[in-house]
Amino acid sequence: MNFSYTDDQASITSALNGFVASTLLAGYMRRDRDGMFPEDAWQQMAEMGLFGLRIPGEYDGQELDCVTAGLAIEAVARGDFNLCYGILNSAFVGDLMARNASEPLRREWLPRLAAGDARISVCLTEPHCGSDAAAIRTRAERDGDDFVLNGEKASVTLVMAADAGVVFARTDPDAGSRGVSAFLVPLDAPGVTRHPYADMGSKCILRGSLFLDDVRVPEANLIGKLNGAFGSAMQTFEYTRALIGLMCVGAAMQTLEETIAYTSQRKAFGQPISRNQGVSFPAAEAWSRLEMARWHCLRTLWLRDQNLPHNAEAAVCKGMVPEICVDVIRDCLILHGHYGYTQDLPIEQRLRDVCGQLIADGTPQIQKIIIARHLYGREFV
Template identity: 40%
Template sequence: MDFELSKEQKMIQKESRRFAQEELAPRYSQWDREKTYPRNLVKKMGELGFIGMSVGKQNGGLGESYVTEGIVCEELSRGDCSLPMSTQVAGHLCAGLLEQGGKEAKKAFLEPFLAGEQICAFCITEPGSGTDAGALQTRAEKKGNTYILNGEKSGITAIMDADFALVFARTEPGATAKGVSCFVVPCNLPGVSTQAYEDLGCNAIVRGSLFLQNVEIPESYRIGEEGKGFKLAMRGFDISRIFLCLEAISPALVSLHETIEHVKKREAFGRPLATFEGVSFPIVEHLSLLEAVRLLCYKALWLRDQGLPSTKEAGMVKWMAPRFSTNAIRDCIVLHGHYGYTKEYPLEQRLRDVLAIEIADGTPQVSKLVVQREFMGRNFLPYNYR
């Protein structure tokens, strides 16, 4: 077992940490206040090769390992833990799907996406189906060599800024994962409209609904085989969930280290706060739990790099990482006393942002069901797995 990063990984880690410190952290709260998606910085991220890093060289990517892509996600999230939800998490899902597309779709969408010139959104959730994603009802009807799409997608990260969306729609009637196909939909097509949400956090990557009304797209914008789209989505989730977890852990660790500095300096009853066990022990407990989950994240990514299954590990970290991270950041706020509750410190924003990660890409409940299925088998699930 070797925990040492390669020379190249260390360089990428250093560069992404520098980018997070210099470019992301100073504007983190401004983007939240102003609800601005920093397109210019995403372009820089594209130039630095931080987007879609594991896309194969044959498709214009760098062909980096998932571990390396995870390192970048973790480092960027030290400066801003909401933007990577669009660029690294939805971005990973979309890039992985586009790699399965034809030449035309790759040229039109994958290339500008990797360059940071176009923003993508991943659209599976609907008003009537989230956890039970396979029950989606958006329709795609074949008409000659085009498809006509009708339906509504909800809760979509960065949909207000997206140039194109990866949309899952039903090509066969029913309410199961069978017969679901995946399509690229440019957001400027006639019949496409969006509506923004007012969210608790992650305000730079405004979520919203996507409406599709008789939207006509060429057959060449279908990704993968007709009716086989759902499996493609699920394959991506095993990785994107881990990136999300690293995205949750980073701001918690940064907050804990800031808190350590604070309690070493701040005094009460004539002694530094850090000398009281009621102050130091919670910090130690959070650091221990987060380090354990962080290592499990990297184990899961390593497994996938070896072509081995990682579904169980992805399910485990997905319920633990955001929960442990929110618990840690909440304690950091309390340990900063009344200052911690002000907007002068990034702690409250981090708490709001990390809370989103509990729900996005699957709630703690569905993550535990995934782990349960892996250990106990499908026959012991509380529902008929689609």
């Protein structure tokens, strides 16, 4: 086993570290206060190729391996956790469309996605079902060469800034998870409306609801086989859950490093507070937990690159790693004392932002079910 970076990985992470320190971290708190879509930073990331990491080269992407994409998203999270959603969404959509969409649809959208010229949201969750994704009620009914979509999608990342959405809709009402299809829906189509949420964190990603009222899309916008989208989506989640884990690790590790620097300089009773084991031991424990989490996420992506099973490993990345990272950031806030609770430092914001990943893309409870089924078999869990 070789845990060293390849030359490409070392070059990419080195370039990103400079960009993160000079550009992303400096604007992190301002973007939270503005609550606006971060257009300037988004374009800078696009110029660095960050939205095409996993998109095939024939569609102007970087076509990099999963581990390298993970290293990139971890680095970006150190500067601005929320900008990682651009990488995460493009990874999900790019993977899904590259494997399943028609050639004309790929040619139309993937180069624009890689260039940052198009933003595509993933529209799966509905008001009555998040974890039970197979229970969606949004309908797509065939009408000649078109499908007509009706329904409501909830908790859609970037929906207020997106150009299109991959909308999962029921095309066979009696087939359960085997009756779900995916469609590329331009969000300027007649019958589409959007409503923003007022979230506690990750404000600039403009999460919200999507309403579809007799929205007509051509059959050519079907992604993959009719009634075959659910399995493809679940396979893609296995990959993006490891990316989410590394997003959280990046934000938490940056916070820990800032805390180590602060507690080394902050003095009480005539000495640095780091000389107290009540300060240094939590830092040691936090670093240990983050290192274990980080390497587990990277191993999961390595398994993906090798086409080896990684369903349970991905569930650990999503079910356990965000909890570890939220705990670390909370403890770092406490080690800063009352100053950590202010908005003069980015710690409270990272806590708010990372908390969202306790819920998104599958709750901890769902991930534990996946892990338990891996251990016992589905018939026992």
